[in-house]
Amino acid sequence: MTTRRPRPPRRAKPQPPENIPPTEYAERRARVLEALNGSAALVFAGDAEHSIAGKWRPDRHFLYLTGIEGEPGACVLFNPASEDPKRKICLFLRPLNPEMERWDGYRETISTKLKAQYGFDSIFRTIALPTFLAAAARRCRKLACLHPFAGHTANVSPDLAVFRKVTERVVGVGIEDRTMLVPEMRAVKSAAELGLMRRAADATAAGYREALRVLRPGVPEGEVQRALERGYFGFGAEAHAYEPIVGSGLNATVLHYKDNTGVCKGGEVLLIDSGAQYRGYACDVTRCFPVSGRFTKEQGDVYELVLKAQSAAIRAAKPGAMMWEVDKAARDVIDAAGYADAYIHGIGHHLGLDVHDAAPDGPLAPGMVITIEPGIYLPDQKLGVRIEDDILITKNGNENLTSMIPKSIDAVERAMAEARR
Ligand code: GLY
Ligand code: MN
Numbered sequence: 001m002t003t004r005r006p007r008p009p010r011r012a013k014p015q016p017p018e019n020i021p022p023t024e025y026a027e028r029r030a031r032v033l034e035a036l037n038g039s040a041a042l043v044f045a046g047d048a049e050h051s052i053a054g055k056w057r058p059d060r061h062f063l064y065l066t067g068i069e070g071e072p073g074a075c076v077l078f079n080p081a082s083e084d085p086k087r088k089i090c091l092f093l094r095p096l097n098p099e100m101e102r103w104d105g106y107r108e109t110i111s112t113k114l115k116a117q118y119g120f121d122s123i124f125r126t127i128a129l130p131t132f133l134a135a136a137a138r139r140c141r142k143l144a145c146l147h148p149f150a151g152h153t154a155n156v157s158p159d160l161a162v163f164r165k166v167t168e169r170v171v172g173v174g175i176e177d178r179t180m181l182v183p184e185m186r187a188v189k190s191a192a193e194l195g196l197m198r199r200a201a202d203a204t205a206a207g208y209r210e211a212l213r214v215l216r217p218g219v220p221e222g223e224v225q226r227a228l229e230r231g232y233f234g235f236g237a238e239a240h241a242y243e244p245i246v247g248s249g250l251n252a253t254v255l256h257y258k259d260n261t262g263v264c265k266g267g268e269v270l271l272i273d274s275g276a277q278y279r280g281y282a283c284d285v286t287r288c289f290p291v292s293g294r295f296t297k298e299q300g301d302v303y304e305l306v307l308k309a310q311s312a313a314i315r316a317a318k319p320g321a322m323m324w325e326v327d328k329a330a331r332d333v334i335d336a337a338g339y340a341d342a343y344i345h346g347i348g349h350h351l352g353l354d355v356h357d358a359a360p361d362g363p364l365a366p367g368m369v370i371t372i373e374p375g376i377y378l379p380d381q382k383l384g385v386r387i388e389d390d391i392l393i394t395k396n397g398n399e400n401l402t403s404m405i406p407k408s409i410d411a412v413e414r415a416m417a418e419a420r421r
């Protein structure tokens with residue numbers, strides 16, 4: 001008789017946390033402090049409008065470095081020259097205002113509980129910031145801009161605007177450009193961030209599944225949008241990552257179409273560019289569906305060409321590649337087929353807390369997530385085709401985070417047939 005050895009218990013694959021742990025935010029701030037090399041810096045959350053229109057989101061650099069979502073007017077001061085190690089990184093919050101809080105939500109007094117909740121040793125009110133900043137400037141002698149510089153038609157970036165005033169009041173202080181520091185950090189996603197981005201992709205896939213259940217000739221574009229939403233929110237996503245584009249026929253050729261008030265007609269191709277936001281992280285996907293369930297020969301030819309261009313670009317997306325090289329890989333395919341003037345936008349962008357996320361200079365590196373989204377737009381034929389996936393750059397190449405959403409002609413037509421059953 002053979003004795004059977006008990007099987008070792010199967011170990012579950014460790015899952016990344018459902019939230020970014022507070023220690024990760026503290027580590028990010030410590031990295032910024034170190035990289036500042038003795039310069040002082042400020043990161044602002046930005047101000048919320050007092051209105052009921054839309055949910056306010058803080059500046060994404062602030063969110064990335066703190067995880068704090070509900071403190072408009074807040075900022076973080078990096079003061080490497082502070083003698084007190086606990087004051088090298090300080091959080092400043094707007095003073096309490098009990099009357100405003102009846103409108104906007106109740107807030108806490110500064111306490112050990114609030115410090116633990118926000119993960120900061122030092123929290124002050126913003127009325128104390130001018131004194132702290134003048135002292136930091138005098139000791140550090142250099143003020144580093146972290147927020148992106150604005151174009152000349154927009155407001156000066158918030159830290160630069162303040163630093164200019166400081167240099168008028170404290171002598172011998174310089175201002176330096178460190179605007180690439182946080183984008184370089186944000187571009188390379190941590191395991192915890194990637195866990196959330198995979199959830200955003202799963203939520204998006206759930207939305208597309210719902211959309212296919214309602215898609216048939218005669219259905220309003222808005223009904224398809226509502227089906228996407230059912231899928232997203234049913235999965236646990238908190239928002240659209242951006243205004244969804246649900247455009248059929250000619251509407252699919254309008255790059256930023258978001259009226260979604262047309263009707264999906266038999267014989268047309270419906271373009272859906274939509275993604276869920278999950279715990280702050282965006283997904284961004286485009287798929288095209290023949291409203292009647294089958295592509296015509298002409299639609300299929302254009303679709304296959306865009307798919308071929310996208311595949312070439314995905315193959316080019318690897319560590320060391322530049323975004324322009326990824327773009328060229330797709331554009332070469334489309335140009336060679338004679339459609340150069342029908343591909344009128346870029347290949348894609350970084351993705352993360354923002355749908356068009358902070359983008360560092362230089363080549364792609366493992367941990368970055370980019371979209372790859374070539375398209376061909378033929379208004380004369382009332383046909384727009386774009387195919388967009390979210391691509392994680394890995395050590396050896398890449399991984400498509402949104403590959404579960406049907407894409408080949410065969411897979412699209414099969415998914416549509418199954419959804420209609
Ligand atoms: N949906 C916006 C974009 O694809 O960039
Ligand atoms: Mn998109």
Ligand code: MN
Pocket residue numbers: 284348349371373388
């Ligand atoms: Mn995109």
